[in-house]
Amino acid sequence: PQAGVRTGDTVAPVRGGAGMAELLRLSAEEFRAAVGEDRLGDEVLLADVRLLPPLDGYGEVWCAGVTYERSRGARMEESTEQSVYDRVYSAPRPELFPKSPAWRLVTDGDPIGIRTDSGHDVPEPELAIVANSRGEIVGFTICNDVSSRSIEGENPLYIPQAKVFAGGCALATGIRPAWEVADPKDLTIDLVIRRGEDEVFTGTTSTKNLVRELQDLIDVLFVPNEFPDGVILATGTGIVPELDFALQAGDVVEIAISEIGTLTNTVAVGREPF
Ligand code: DO4
Ligand code: MG
Structure with missing residues (x-):
């Protein structure tokens, strides 16, 4: 590679x-x-x-959470513990969690996974920052932070299980260099989910609605950590389907971010042997 x-x-x-x-x-x-x-x-x-995901070696993907009002509202609706989401949205310290080592990533055209023990799963289309080992932003890509709403909603302590599983983290195949993106806080994110011939969900947002500053998120991530081979930080979702929508096997999830690219994956249930 x-x-x-x-x-x-x-x-x-x-x-x-x-x-x-x-x-x-x-x-x-x-x-x-x-x-x-x-x-x-x-x-x-x-x-x-x-084409492979744009991360290798000891690279890691992390995610920020509850960075859009829509994410705060949706988590408060699904969770037994509403106040944690309400408070973290405006707290000085953002929610950051490890999502995937480089080796577990999937990319454009690969299947994305949902868990056999979940039942309520959604894609999370997110602008992702590419940072070098020094914490400098060098580019942007697309991350699908596939998530189990049922596991996360049951108890926030289950978040690692709601977020980390085979096929749960997809990145677009490329990165757009930072110097080619005039304003990363002014990009349109579109999500379309197809089931057979039907479009069963469409949603759109703008990174203007992202409540955090990109460099601030990277700075907090780098305070206690080293990323010798770089890190990709997904910046949270601003699109969450209503509670009556759940992914099914065979659904095709298409994410497009203006100036950055596209990411398309088909949903598979459970993990496939390599
Ligand atoms: O707190 C749970 C995860 C939030 C998240 O992944 C998001 O807002 O995108
Ligand atoms: Mg997310």
């Missing part, structure tokens, strides 16, 4: 065969230079490569 720069339907490898971990050990300035046109190898057709 190696990192490359995608343009249209071709991709050019970063010279020296660097993977994402190596790129995310560089400073933001060095990272930008490393993916510059003059540092790339020969282009190959996208059709001839397999």
